[in-house]
Amino acid sequence: LIERQQQLDAVLREISGLKTVMNGIKKIHQQLAGQKEKIIQSMTFHKGLESALWRLPTEALSQIFHRCLPEDEYLTPTSNLAPMLLTRICRPWRNIVVDMPSLW
Numbered sequence: 001l002i003e004r005q006q007q008l009d010a011v012l013r014e015i016s017g018l019k020t021v022m023n024g025i026k027k028i029h030q031q032l033a034g035q036k037e038k039i040i041q042s043m044t045f046h047k048g049l050e051s052a053l054w055r056l057p058t059e060a061l062s063q064i065f066h067r068c069l070p071e072d073e074y075l076t077p078t079s080n081l082a083p084m085l086l087t088r089i090c091r092p093w094r095n096i097v098v099d100m101p102s103l104w
Contacts, residue, residue: 054092061096065103077104 068082083103087094
């Protein structure tokens with residue numbers, strides 16, 4: 001009878017340990033689900049911005065790109081400043097920037 005009680009206690013301890021592990025997994029799952037939701041919201045927001053940018057006419061983008069230029073006229077182009085930086089954003093922007101001699 002004592003042996004059976006010891007076995008039962010061992011099983012109950014194991015079940016308790018498993019419940020603790022499962023609760024930890026549930027918390028991790030909730031955290032990951034929250035992170036996933038934030039990422040989805042961010043993607044949705046950025047897709048909205050992207051679509052607005054694609055609707056801008058080339059002339060408007062050209063004016064915006066001119067305002068992105070460094071103020072020093074004699075600055076050597078570098079990859080982290082306009083106009084070089086603008087060529088790395090996306091293919092349509094690259095095409096516009098490359099076709100604008102006034103930026104160079």
